[in-house]
Structures are given as C-alpha cells and as structure tokens.
Amino acid sequence: MHNDVPTGAAGHASSRSLVLDAIRAAGTISRVELTQTTGLTGATISTVVRRLIDDGLVVETGRGESTGGKPRVLLELEPSSRYAVGINLDHAGIHFAISDLGGHIVSSGSLPGAGSENPRAVLTRTWRDVEAALESEGIAREKVLGIGFVSPGPIHLPVGMTFVPPFMQAWADFPLRETMASLSGLPVLLENDATASAIGEYWVGGVEHTTAFGTLFLGTGIGSGVLVNGAVYRGASSNAGEIGHVCVDVAGPACWCGSRGCVEAIAGAGAVVRKAAELGIELPGETDVERFTHLATAAQRGEQPARTLLEESAEVVAIAAQTLANIMDLGYIVLTGPVIALAADIYEPAVVARLKGAFFARLNHRIRVGVSAHADRAAAMGGAALVLHSELAPRRPGPGRPVVR
C-alpha cells in the first residue's frame, strides 16, 4: 500500500482518504494497525485521526487486545456522520438512493422518467423528492457529502451529456451538473450508469481490492464499468466501457450510435421488445424497459417465443461479456441493471457458459461471474457510492483519473 500514498499538494486530502478507507475496510482498527495498513507514519496517523474524530466521521470504540503495554483504542466509521445521494435519470424512470457513510441505503425512491419533459423541470421535481426524503430521515443538509448524478452515457464530466440516445435529445448540452448543483447547493458528480454500477458493486458488494473487476449493466442501454485495484478505468474522456456499441455482426441492424450490428442494437431491451412486436406479441407499457418487464415475466412462465427471444439476447450479451473480459482481462464480472433484475436466470448461464469456453486467459486464471444483489437499483446506488468513493477511496494516480470533484 505504500505506493498509493501520494505526497505534495494533495497529501493531506489523500492521507485522509487513505485512513478513512482503511478504517471502513477493517470495520474496527487501531492506530498502530493503521500505520501498518497505510504505510503512513504514526505522527501522520495521529494528526489525521484527530481531525476525523473532530469532524465526527470516526469514533473511538472500546479497546482491542494489547500486544503488550497499554490496550489499543479501536477506531470505526460513524456511519450516520455523513450521507451521499445517488440519482439515476433515465427515460424509463428516475430513481434515487440515500446512503450513509458505511454504504447502507437509508432511503430510496422513484419518480416518473424524464420523457420529453423540460430538463430543468425534471431536475426540480427530482430534487424536491430527494429533499423530502432527507427531511423525513432527519438528515441535515451539511451532512450530505454530495450528489452522484447518473445517466446513460456518454457524458462530458464537466458539463453533462453530450451525445444522448434519440429519446433524450432535450438533454444534449444541457448544463446538468451546474443546474443540479445550484438547485441543491451540493457538489455534484456525474457518471454514466454502467460505471456507477461498478463503483456501487465495489462499494457494497465486497469486491476484492486487487481484482480487475467489471460490471455488465443491462438497462435501457448496455454498458460496462471496470475497476482495477479499486480505481475506475476511465480512458481518454471517461467514456470507457461502451460494450453496447461494439460490433458483433457487420451486417447487423443499424444502431442509433451511427454504427451497425452493435450489441445493444441486437440484444438490448429495446431490440428484444421490437422483435417481440414483429412476432405479434403485444406488450403493454410506455418504455422499452416496461415492455421488456412483461416479456420477461412471460419468459419466466416458460412461454414461447418470449423465452427464446430472451435466450437469443443472452447469447449476444454473453459475447459482449467475453469481449469485455478478453480486452480488460477481468477476474470477476458482475451482471446488473434492470434487465438482470428481471431475467438473471436466463442471462447468467449464457455468460458463464461462454466464458468457460471462450475467455482467452482461462488457462492463466479463472473468471468469476456474479449477479448483483441490487440489480434493480444498481445505477442509483452507484451514484451514492460514487460520492463515497470520491470521499473515501485513496486517490490513485495513473490510469483511471480521479473522479472530478
């Protein structure tokens, strides 16, 4: 861990994050153990811990076993000392989640999706609901670290979405970050749903620190997020992981992104619903995800051709998983998002089978496949986790730029 300690201008903020993350990971830990875990000096640990206690983020709790001499005081996070808000905006619905410092969701809720409504009006009503939830939980504004605002990618971090699916054109170039910050008076971080889901899974799912880990997020769109050694892989513009827009069939259907034969255009919720319509299956609902929900329910009952349609989608999603795993050399991949919440039993076996036979580094190491326990609200939870990650995770230079604060 020594190497993760930056020095210089960012030193204090980073030592603080490093110590906070070490306390979080350990549950309870002594100051002596903190010097061992973080590689920081005893003097630095003393100073940092003193400030964390003064700020109420950390409390002293009982005494650990002594290795000789006086018993060591144990430290732990004070979960209710700070909170984070995650908001997931999608055409299909708006979800929010409020998390405490320990990553536990204390409140969550849903609103009607953005649809064609004016962006400012959507943000205003969303914030009104979040504010009501904060009040009803008795959470003071000054205890909220910030908002993680999550939407379908790609995003331009300093501003908002610059390239949006056709049904969200009103959001293109809208100053999302600025508007949300001015409405709430809180710092706002932006993230795409897939990356947020990976941060959320890392945060609540107990993913091992050293694993090259990715989520495959299946919602209105298909995307992925990757963390290596706890840092998000971001690439040149924080639009990495666009697995939904890799071509798996050069002669395949046109995609809204301008390409053809994209994974999303063949196997996304919208594509599956359209294929069902072509087969004469009537599906109620206003959005693709709503219609997909009905199709998935039919598939779960074993109805044909609903089940076959989902199985065909799962085969293509499995190729996407293989592509992601081969390029990023993942050790662990988690399936998540609303589509997985509805049909994990169809998608997971297809992914497992394909990786078993076609993951390129399979003789070097195994790749685990998991299903998120929070697939239905992965993006909103990821938004809250994004804020916690930004506050707690040690800054890591190199690949994976630090989250914009």
Place this chain on the structure above:
Amino acid sequence: MHNDVPTGAAGHASSRSLVLDAIRAAGTISRVELTQTTGLTGATISTVVRRLIDDGLVVETGRGESTGGKPRVLLELEPSSRYAVGINLDHAGIHFAISDLGGHIVSSGSLPGAGSENPRAVLTRTWRDVEAALESEGIAREKVLGIGFVSPGPIHLPVGMTFVPPFMQAWADFPLRETMASLSGLPVLLENDATASAIGEYWVGGVEHTTAFGTLFLGTGIGSGVLVNGAVYRGASSNAGEIGHVCVDVAGPACWCGSRGCVEAIAGAGAVVRKAAELGIELPGETDVERFTHLATAAQRGEQPARTLLEESAEVVAIAAQTLANIMDLGYIVLTGPVIALAADIYEPAVVARLKGAFFARLNHRIRVGVSAHADRAAAMGGAALVLHSELAPRRPGPGRPVVR
C-alpha cells in the same frame, strides 16, 4: 505530477526513475526545472542526480540561461551508459534489437523462427547471436540493463507462455524466463508482442504522456496494447488487450482459442492466406507471414483477388479497432506489426473510416490513427523499450501493475 511520487519502501527507486524519465523527456534540463517537473524537493533532486552522475547515467552539459543569479547547469542522459536488449520470438522468425538508454536502436538482427525446434536450443542460438552483436558494438555486459523477451501472448509473467498457438506447443510451460536468464546472466522481462509494441511506440514514437493510447498489432496473430498516462493497462493477469479473440461473427470460423468468429480467425494473416489458397492462389513460403508477404505484394500491384482479400481483412481489423477504442476510450491508436509493414495503405484507411463513423465517444473527443514507423520490427523494439520503461518510467501504482523486474 506530485501524485505520481510514491513514498515508503520503493521511494528511492521511484524518485530515481522519475528523475531519469524527466531528464529523458526534456532532453536537457536543470536541477531547478527538475524540482518543478517532478514535484520532488531540491534536496531529493540533488541526492538522486548525484547518484545518477556517479553511475554514469546522466551527465552535466553546458549551462542554461539563468533567471538571475548563477547560470544553471544542464543535465542530460548519457545514451551510451546503458543498453537494453529486445528479443521477439515467433514461429515466423526471431528478431532482436539492442537499444541505448535514449531509445535509439544501435544494432538489430534476425534468425530463423522457432518452428518445432527444442526451446532450449532456440534460446541458445538466439543468445549467441545477440552476444555477438553486443561484442561487435563493444557493449560490455554490465552496461546491459536486461532483456525484454517478447512472444505471442498470453504469457504468465513469472514463468513463460502457458497457452500458446498450436504451432508453438513445445513452448507451453517451458521455463522461458529462467532459461533465458541463466543463459545470459541478465534480468529477463517477459511481455506479449502487442503490449511490447505499445511500450515501444510510446518510447520511440513520442506519444503524449496523458493520452489513452493503444496499438493494434498485426503479426502472426492480432493483439493490442494500451497505455494510459504512461502506464501499461494489464488487467488481472497481464493478458489484457486480446482483441484478436473477440467475436465479430457468432457463426464465423472456429479459432484455435476455442471460440468462433474471432477477429484473428477471420482477418489474421493465416486466415487471409487460407482464403487465398481456397481461391487457388499459390503463395510460396513456410509461414503464414511469409505467404502473406507475397499476397500483400500482389495486392500492392493491384492484382485481384489479392487486393480484395486484404481489403476484407482490413474491414474486420477496423471493427477490432472500433471495439478496442470504444471499450478503452482511446485518444490515439497506432497500427503496427509485420502485416502493417506490408500493407498499411490498405489497413489504415479502413480503420480511419470506421472510427470516423462509429467511434462512440467521437462527439467528446477525436481519436487519432497512426501507422508505426517501425512496424516491421515493432515487437523486438518493444522488448528493448520494455526494459527501458521498467528502468526509467516512474512506477505508477493502481491499474497497470508495475512490470515484473
């Protein structure tokens, strides 16, 4: 740059690398400028520079313009103070390159490929040739930092290749690293050809430090290497970037890796040569790359169907480039390897055209496409660059594990 300075146990080695890399990047630089560039203190710079001068790696050279007070002494690398050896082993041929500390190739050579020969015998004759080249250049053994041994992936860094193409089965589980080290008495780093080509391009091609940058390497196989902020993206087992084994046609031909419709199985040199044979085109040569050379020559003359075969391959390679760019969010991609050395004029336009219309983050930032000036010996040069990178590049924790030393 502050954040890139690790502290603790690795502190000294890393400060040294950081200073060396800053001097290399600047050409000439003063101690005062070094404190500004590296974020290290004046005292640390003094100590580190003193040792580098004592070791002969850095020399004082003339005086820069003063900003007031006494003129500043300028420092620069002494290129002939250290050397690195790159060896590229492939079925099709063995190439080596000897580079000085400045990244200039001072000697290179080729030997017949590994074929079905005993691995130890292959390594013995290879080292004999490298040793002769070192002697003829008057390079003393103690000036050689190490050997970068490059082969088609995937590799298991501590040992050697664990999963090899069918024509190289004799190398599976052979203790390559240990054998080469004991033959040469030098430290040996292992790398796959695609990753090595990226390090080589970064090192000699003046790739910007902050760019998410990748190479698409087309040789016997197809692979890619990615560097972000100067650090190699390695994933879980240093087998990241396996773009040749992503599926672009679920009904496509079987691949030796166990999957179907892989980029390599459709568009690799071997696949193109087999398609030519099916069309009755006779191609001399013992290896796929040799036969591809003849086909490419015919294509350059405008002969059909040779040109069409290469154009079809280029279309699929372009999909691979799009996939890599979309998942890794690249800002710059360089085409390299023996196939590119033969037919860049066919592959480059196809890649440029596809990225122009289908790179997902194209509204966020442009993606540049380049062709390596050293495509024909990219892997051997990359091997030498790997050693220099390991010696000179600042260690960066987080994603992209440091190169095994």
